[in-house]
Amino acid sequence: xxxxxxVVARTSDVAPGTSLRVNxxxxxxxxxxxxxxxxxxxxxxxxxxxxLCAGKIVGxxxxxxxxxxxxxxxxxxxxxxxxxxxxxxRTGKSWCDPEKSRVRAYQxxxxxxxxxxxxxxxxxxxxxxxxxxxxxxxx
Amino acid sequence: xxxxxxxxxxxxxxxxxxxxLGVVDCDIHPQFATPGEILTFLPERWRDYVRxxxxxxxxxxxxxxxxxxxxxDVARADSWPxxxxxxxxxLAFMQRQHLDANNVDHGMLMPLNRGPxxxxxxxxxxxxxxxxxxWQIACWVERDARLHASxxxxxxxxxxxxxxxxxxxxxxxxxQIMLPPKSLEPLGRRRYxxxxxxxxxxxxxxxxxxxGINGYPATGSGWPSYxxxxxHTNVQGMQGLITSMVVEGVFEQFPGLRIVLVEGGVAWxxxxxxxxxxxxxxxxxxxxxxxxxxxxxxxxxxxxxxxxLDEPPEDSDLLETFEQVGLDRIMFSxxxxxWDFDEPSFVAAKLRIGPEKLRAIMSGNARELYGLT
Amino acid sequence: xxxxxxHSIPAKGAAAGLFGGxxxxxxxxxxxxxxxxxxxxLDAYWRxxxxxxxxxxxxxxxxxxxxxxxxxxRPDRRPTNGRPGSDYSILKDKCLDLFGPSAAIANCxxxxxxLHSEDxxxxxxxxxxxWLAAEWLDRDPRLRASIVVPLNNADxxxxxIERRAGDPRFVQVxxxxxxxxxLGKRAHWPIFAAASRHGLPIGVHAGSLYQQPPLAGxxxxxxxxxxVAQAFGFESCVLSLVSEGVFAKFPELKFVFMxxxxxxxxxxxxxxxxxxxxxxxxxxxxxxxPSQIVRDHIRLTLQPFDEPEGAGRLERFCEQMKSDEMVLxxxxxxxxxxxxxxxxxxxxxxxxxxxxxxxxxxxTYPRLKALAPEVLA
Ligand code: FES
Numbered sequence: 082x083x084x085x086x087x088v089v090a091r092t093s094d095v096a097p098g099t100s101l102r103v104n105x106x107x108x109x110x111x112x113x114x115x116x117x118x119x120x121x122x123x124x125x126x127x128x129x130x131x132x133l134c135a136g137k138i139v140g141x142x143x144x145x146x147x148x149x150x151x152x153x154x155x156x157x158x159x160x161x162x163x164x165x166x167x168x169x170x171r172t173g174k175s176w177c178d179p180e181k182s183r184v185r186a187y188q189x190x191x192x193x194x195x196x197x198x199x200x201x202x203x204x205x206x207x208x209x210x211x212x213x214x215x216x217x218x219x220x
Numbered sequence: 221x222x223x224x225x226x227x228x229x230x231x232x233x234x235x236x237x238x239x240x241l242g243v244v245d246c247d248i249h250p251q252f253a254t255p256g257e258i259l260t261f262l263p264e265r266w267r268d269y270v271r272x273x274x275x276x277x278x279x280x281x282x283x284x285x286x287x288x289x290x291x292x293d294v295a296r297a298d299s300w301p302x303x304x305x306x307x308x309x310x311l312a313f314m315q316r317q318h319l320d321a322n323n324v325d326h327g328m329l330m331p332l333n334r335g336p337x338x339x340x341x342x343x344x345x346x347x348x349x350x351x352x353x354x355w356q357i358a359c360w361v362e363r364d365a366r367l368h369a370s371x372x373x374x375x376x377x378x379x380x381x382x383x384x385x386x387x388x389x390x391x392x393x394x395x396q397i398m399l400p401p402k403s404l405e406p407l408g409r410r411r412y413x414x415x416x417x418x419x420x421x422x423x424x425x426x427x428x429x430x431x432g433i434n435g436y437p438a439t440g441s442g443w444p445s446y447x448x449x450x451x452h453t454n455v456q457g458m459q460g461l462i463t464s465m466v467v468e469g470v471f472e473q474f475p476g477l478r479i480v481l482v483e484g485g486v487a488w489x490x491x492x493x494x495x496x497x498x499x500x501x502x503x504x505x506x507x508x509x510x511x512x513x514x515x516x517x518x519x520x521x522x523x524x525x526x527x528x529l530d531e532p533p534e535d536s537d538l539l540e541t542f543e544q545v546g547l548d549r550i551m552f553s554x555x556x557x558x559w560d561f562d563e564p565s566f567v568a569a570k571l572r573i574g575p576e577k578l579r580a581i582m583s584g585n586a587r588e589l590y591g592l593t
Numbered sequence: 594x595x596x597x598x599x600h601s602i603p604a605k606g607a608a609a610g611l612f613g614g615x616x617x618x619x620x621x622x623x624x625x626x627x628x629x630x631x632x633x634x635l636d637a638y639w640r641x642x643x644x645x646x647x648x649x650x651x652x653x654x655x656x657x658x659x660x661x662x663x664x665x666x667r668p669d670r671r672p673t674n675g676r677p678g679s680d681y682s683i684l685k686d687k688c689l690d691l692f693g694p695s696a697a698i699a700n701c702x703x704x705x706x707x708l709h710s711e712d713x714x715x716x717x718x719x720x721x722x723x724w725l726a727a728e729w730l731d732r733d734p735r736l737r738a739s740i741v742v743p744l745n746n747a748d749x750x751x752x753x754i755e756r757r758a759g760d761p762r763f764v765q766v767x768x769x770x771x772x773x774x775x776l777g778k779r780a781h782w783p784i785f786a787a788a789s790r791h792g793l794p795i796g797v798h799a800g801s802l803y804q805q806p807p808l809a810g811x812x813x814x815x816x817x818x819x820x821v822a823q824a825f826g827f828e829s830c831v832l833s834l835v836s837e838g839v840f841a842k843f844p845e846l847k848f849v850f851m852x853x854x855x856x857x858x859x860x861x862x863x864x865x866x867x868x869x870x871x872x873x874x875x876x877x878x879x880x881x882x883p884s885q886i887v888r889d890h891i892r893l894t895l896q897p898f899d900e901p902e903g904a905g906r907l908e909r910f911c912e913q914m915k916s917d918e919m920v921l922x923x924x925x926x927x928x929x930x931x932x933x934x935x936x937x938x939x940x941x942x943x944x945x946x947x948x949x950x951x952x953x954x955x956x957t958y959p960r961l962k963a964l965a966p967e968v969l970a
Contacts, residue, residue: 128870129566135298142874147779147838150877162297163561165290165871176873290872405811406818439829440771440807440822445778448865448872449832453809455864456825460808467818487860494906495821495854495899502664502929503817532863537913541860560871 084219092214095119098156102134105218112216113138113170115157120170121218122159127175131163141167141176238568241579242325244586246525247429247482247553248318248367250329250360251293251308257359258333261351266344276340278435286433286443287450291559299557307557311363318556319366322564325583326592327367328395328553329356330429330482337375337400338433345374349384353394361393368590370398370427375407378414385415389422395590396425396480400432401461408461408468420476425523425589428461429482430454458484459492462518466496469509471517478589480523483555487530490544493518519546523589525553526581527562535570547577551586610693611934612941614966617954618697620798620851620894620923621688623729624660624678625703625721628653634720634727639713653704653717657769657800657807657823662816663929670927678927681732688926689735691934695966697924698958699729699738700767700798700851706744707802714743715753722757730762737961739767739796747780751787758791764960765794765849770826771801777830777837789843792959794892797830799823799852824899827853828861831887835865838878840890847957849892852925854899856906859913862887888916892957894923895949897930898938907938911945921957922950 087105095101095114102124103110109124111134124132140155158167158176167176252258259267275282291297295307299317303310319327331352339345349372356369371388373381388394397419405411407428419426431454437443438453458481471477496514500507510517524545532538542550555561568578586592610616625631629649632640643649654660666677670687678684689697705717718741725738740757742750750766757763766788774780776797788795800823806812807822827850834840834848862884869876869883879886900906911917924936939946955961 129563131296132298137297139874142877144838144841144877147842147878160297161871163559165559167874290875402810406808406813407810408813409811434810436810437805438809439775439833440801440805440809440826441776441829441833442772442774442778442805444775444829444833444836446836446875448868448875449775449829449836451868451872452832452861452864453829455861456809456828459825460810460822463818463821464808464810464813467815467821468813485864487863488857491824491854491856491860491899492821494856494901494904495824497901498897498899498930499664499820500817503662503815503820505663507815507817528864528867530860530863531867532860532913533915534913537863 086217086219088215089121089218090216092119092216095216098138100134100136100138100159102132103218106220108220110218111159112218113159115170119216122168122170122173126161126163126166128161128164128166131161133159133161133168135162136160137162138170139167238565238578238582240323241582242323243552243564243582244326244328244590244592245322245324245554245556246328246480246551246586247330247527247555248314248327249308249556249558250331250356251306252333252355253305253309253359258348258351258355261355261358262347266347269341269344275334277335277338277433278340279433286438287447289447289559294559295557296559296561311360314556315364318554319364322554324366326586326590328427328586328590329360329367329369330398330427331356331370331372332429332431335400335432336372338402339374342374342377342380346377346380346384349373349380350387353384353388357391357393368395368592369393370396371424372398373415375399375403375412375415378412381415382418385418385422385424389424394424395592396427398427398429401428401430401457402432402434402436404434406460406464406468408464408466408470410468413470413473416470416474416477420474423476425478425480427480427482428458430457430484454484455488459488462489462492462522463496466514466517467500467507467510469507471521472509472511477521478523479521480525480551480589482525482553483527484524485528485530486524486526486545486550487532487538487541489518489524490541493544519549523549523551523585525551526567527553527555528560529562529567529570531570535572538570539573542571542581547580548585550581551589552582610689610691612693612950614693614695615947616692616694616922616950617958617961617964618688618692618694618924618926619849619921619954620896621684621697621699621926622678622928623684623699623701623725624676625653625701625724626676626679631717631720631724634723635716639716655702655704655707655800656803657819658702659816664820665929666927667929681729684926685733688924689733692924692936694735694922695964696735696737696961698764698796699725699736700796701725701738701741702769702798702800703741706741706767706769708743709745711743711746711749714745715749718743718753719756722753722763726760726762737762737764739763739765740793741767742784744768744772744802747783751783754784754787754791754793758787758793761960763793764958765796768795768797769800769802770797770823770830770850770853771805771807773802773804775829775833775837777833777835777839779837782839782842785839785843785846789846792845794847794849794957796849796851797827799826801826823852824854824857828857831858831861831883831891832865834891835879835883835886836876838876840886841878847890847892849894849921849957851894851923852897852928853893854897855893855895855920856899856910858887858893859910862914884914888914888919892919892921892953894921894925896923896925896928896936900938908945917945917948918953918956920949921954
């Protein structure tokens with residue numbers, strides 16, 4: 082099946098370290114900006130379908146032995162707002178049960194206004210800010 | 221958190237047989253819109269007392285729970301109302317996010333606020349209980365008739381508790397009595413029997429929602445270090461509660477008493493029944509006042525709420541467990557707005573049972589117990 | 594490190610019994626008849642203290658182990674006089690010869706473990722272990738024992754483990770389900786370190802020091818409540834051991850829960866796994882679902898097995914735990930949980946029974962690994 086590309090947001094809509102819920106082709110997508118790089122996850126937590134874009138963006142807690150805590154990859158995980166499962170924003174992988182509970186990760190790219198295809202922002206956004214960059218999600 | 225979290229999301233899976241079913245949620249937590257809100261319901265003397273002395277519990281931390289939680293206010297991260305009230309503190313938001321969105325026909329309020337039953341100053345506890353009861357009516361039930369209040373009271377001094385129960389029981393907007401399962405002594409002990417007598421007389425179920433502060437460590441071997449352990453002690457606590465109430469003979473004395481266990485889960489109950497039956501048979505001579513198997517008292521007198529839903533690796537184990545408890549004794553609950561909230565469609569999907577049984581769990585059992593339409 | 598010495602002690606001459614030698618009974622009880630019996634094992638100072646203070650006249654029975662409660666003594670195992678569990682010939686006839694294990698692990702649940710004076714507790718535990726060796730282990734080559742240690746002082750407990758570890762007949766360290774602090778707390782780690790050094794599992798037996806009420810909300814009126822609550826105590830042990838990272842720190846260590854009732858464990862782990870998924874950042878050293886860790890490190894003795902009779906829960910338990918390696922055979926002699934010889938809730942010929950009776954115990958206890966079923970036909 083061929084994939085469709087949707088323009089879902091302006092890059093400026095999603096500041097680094099934040100997320101935004103967008104809709105592409107009828108699907109809720111949680112869009113994340115990690116230090117200028119964009120990632121999109123299905124906005125439905127595979128557990129009970131909590132909305133991931135309402136979750137806190139956090140680092141990953143590690144320990145080599147009891148009592149030796151360490152935070153790594155700060156800002157690269159999202160914690161589901163409901164039961165706190167942690168997902169790697171880059172891959173959609175859940176740390177706690179990698180096989181069973183992977184969130185669907187979509188390919189994202191940043192594209193300049195002239196390449197726009199279809200999507201909720203297409204017409205309007207295209208017109209007002211030709212110079213702006215838009216986030217495109219491929220489904 | 222912005223209001224757009226409430227904007228409709230893509231259509232959820234219909235949740236099988238749940239389509240269109242109005243549920244009864246047996247565990248909703250209302251919160252004070254502002255910390256001062258409750259003060260307006262307290263007499264001046266106790267307003268002063270609170271301002272001067274604050275919380276006075278049997279634990280080292282004056283104003284917070286013993287173990288810091290993993291989420292602010294123990295709440296779903298998306299449950300903070302935009303107007304600045306805490307989770308559960310804004311009825312309009314609760315209506316949109318939960319009552320309407322999840323098709324809740326009836327919601328049982330479980331006010332945990334400030335634990336009147338665990339106040340060391342009994343007179344303050346009694347005044348606080350009255351205030352919390354009045355607050356439930358004025359700020360919640362009056363404004364949304366889907367909600368039902370629970371009578372909170374000071375179980376450590378039964379005369380105060382009974383006076384409060386008598387005051388409220390006439391009002392049909394109260395559907396049950398609510399006690400903290402962590403009392404000064406195990407709840408089956410005779411000091412609490414006058415309260416059971418009142419509950420039986422007014423034909424009100426008693427809801428026991430996990431929690432409370434009684435000064436004892438949360439396990440039989442002291443305080444655990446971590447929240448993950450402390451949270452789990454709700455399970456041991458509920459088991460202890462059933463053990464105490466059954467073995468002490470409460471249900472021989474009060475055959476009409478109905479107990480609702482809230483937020484303790486369910487799956488531990490079948491092994492507990494087996495354990496009680498097996499060892500009671502051997503130790504019968506110590507407890508000859510029990511005329512029937514402990515498991516029979518449990519079935520006849522206890523109702524269990526679903527949240528936090530037990531999640532065995534095989535869904536069929538969940539149903540097996542529920543059947544061992546009795547499908548007529550399981551009642552749906554969400555724990556809104558707390559972090560371990562369960563969605564109706566999730567529970568329905570995990571159970572995979574026919575529409576009639578599902579209807580009983582999601583709604584019918586509670587309607588029958590509480591006499592709701 | 595595991596001890597490489599071959600500790601197998603042939604059980605020559607033992608009766609074939611019900612299970613033909615291919616069994617290890619992982620929980621039998623022997624009891625100190627009276628404090629007086631320990632006097633020969635005390636030094637001059639303590640002997641004089643005990644006599645002049647009348648301590649030798651005390652019973653030091655434990656509240657969680659009332660010797661005459663029906664659950665603790667099956668009528669046909671009761672001695673004509675003396676404390677239940679104190680008579681070797683009854684143990685021999687009604688348990689060892691009858692069921693025919695190649696080895697049976699004797700657990701002495703004794704008040705010495707609970708004394709508030711840490712020094713006195715340590716001295717009494719040392720005496721109990723000497724007494725066990727002399728009065729029981731020397732008498733029957735099938736017998737093994739758990740090392741009794743003072744539970745209120747982990748350093749002294751570790752010293753006792755060091756003292757005893759050279760005797761291969763001591764195969765594990767004995768603790769109780771409910772102490773002053775949760776089992777996995779770091780305060781207990783010196784015990785775990787010593788046990789780990791010598792390839793000794795920690796045997797956790799039902800029982801309480803009563804430093805906290807067993808019902809975790811005050812004291813009830815009946816022993817039945819406390820007995821039932823032992824399972825809740827074990828549940829807390831599971832939570833504590835895993836959450837504190839005991840198995841991250843001591844990866845070789847195994848725990849054997851004795852007289853726990855068993856069937857509560859599966860639903861406890863459903864819940865534990867569920868919670869862990871959401872709050873694991875609090876205990877980041879726990880890197881796999883708790884159920885996996887429990888499957889690898891915790892074992893449970895068979896009796897009493899909480900189920901309605903004939904309900905088939907043992908097989909279901911193994912299915913739900915995804916393991917047939919967790920349950921270890923025990924008679925819980927002289928306790929009364931089953932009638933006659935009905936100690937196994939499944940057929941003795943089944944593959945699962947063979948695991949429970951023979952394979953699992955030897956896989957759990959390094960010191961029984963090389964045990965040979967000498968009398969096996
Ligand atoms: S819905 Fe996301 S963790 Fe449960």
